[in-house]
Amino acid sequence: xxxxxxxxxxxxxxxxxxxxxxxxxxxxxxxxxxxxxxxxxxxxxxxxxxxxxxxxxxxxxxxxxxxxxxxxxxxxxxxxxxxxxxxxxxxxxxxxxxxxxxxxxxxxxxxxxxxxxxx
Amino acid sequence: xxxxxxxxxxxxxxxxxxxxxxxxxxxxxxxxxxxxxxxxxxxxxxxxxxxxxxxxxxxxxxxxxxxxxxxxxxxxxxxxxxxxxxxxxxxxxxxxxxxxxxxxxxxxxxxxxxxxxxxxxxxxx
Numbered sequence: 001x002x003x004x005x006x007x008x009x010x011x012x013x014x015x016x017x018x019x020x021x022x023x024x025x026x027x028x029x030x031x032x033x034x035x036x037x038x039x040x041x042x043x044x045x046x047x048x049x050x051x052x053x054x055x056x057x058x059x060x061x062x063x064x065x066x067x068x069x070x071x072x073x074x075x076x077x078x079x080x081x082x083x084x085x086x087x088x089x090x091x092x093x094x095x096x097x098x099x100x101x102x103x104x105x106x107x108x109x110x111x112x113x114x115x116x117x118x119x
Numbered sequence: 120x121x122x123x124x125x126x127x128x129x130x131x132x133x134x135x136x137x138x139x140x141x142x143x144x145x146x147x148x149x150x151x152x153x154x155x156x157x158x159x160x161x162x163x164x165x166x167x168x169x170x171x172x173x174x175x176x177x178x179x180x181x182x183x184x185x186x187x188x189x190x191x192x193x194x195x196x197x198x199x200x201x202x203x204x205x206x207x208x209x210x211x212x213x214x215x216x217x218x219x220x221x222x223x224x225x226x227x228x229x230x231x232x233x234x235x236x237x238x239x240x241x242x243x244x
Contacts, residue, residue, distance in 0.1 A: 007177075009220050042177065048223035061220075065177075090220045099173070 001035070001069040003096040008082065009051070009089040012044060012060040021087045022064060028081055034070035041065075053089045061089050067096070167202040168237060174208045176216040183222070183231040185209050185238065191225045198238045 006029075010021055026036055042063035051058050075093060082091035174181070185194050193213055196206050216222035 007219055007221075047220060048217075048228065049220075051220060063221075092219045094215075 001071060003037075003067070003069050004075070005094045005096050006066040006068070006078075007092045007094070008064050008066070009047070009061040009091075010064065011058060011087045011089055012062060013087065017087070018062055021085070025082070025085075025088075026066065028078065029066070029068060029070070032070070032074040032077065034068045034074065037067040037069065039064065039066050047089075051089050054086050058089055167200060167205055169201055169205040169209070174205065174212050176212045176219065176221060178212075179216060179222050179228065180231055180234065182209065182213050182216060183227050184234055184236075186213065186227055188227040188232050189242070191223060191227055194238050194240065198240050200238070 008025065010018060013021070022039065026039065029036055042065055044060065044062040047059055047061050051061070079091060079093055082088050172181075176182070185199055186192060187194065193210055196203070199206060199209075201209065213222065217224050222228070
């Protein structure tokens, strides 16, 4: 199953309410057969620009990141569900690519070019 | 008379030289061969500043170092000095961060303005 990362920006709320929103988000994920790997909080910050969503303009928000494995079929349903949620300002779902090997970075590239030229 | 003497002197000197050259053709001693070693004056491979550093859209501070503090525009390759790959990664990450609500589009986050200057660009004061 491919690995996804869901980065949500929630409305600036009190702790119990934020917890409730996160709870129901993760429950929706689990309902659709996703395996949640981790849930991280990236802090409550000032938004880089004012976001108008669900009839109000927001300046602050809580950033959270959910790492999970899921089937690709639930992606569109999930995004739809999150868009409808009043407390979610900006949901973004990304696919997590397997990390590229760091050995192919600059130095190795230059050496390869040299050896290719010398041949 | 003088010419004759000069000639003989030269001939004797040249004979000596030839003799010394031939004497040096003895087999070289085994301990005299050059030792095989890696070039000690080798220059370290050229790397860009982001070599072996993963670029993430969540790392707004790192990405903000490659944008203008006045307009928020991404600097070109000739300014940042990054290799092709890393420049592309940084550019993609900045655009992703902007659309996801992590980074501002038209300005640089005020808390990151005092960061050290990587790009070395001189702004018109």
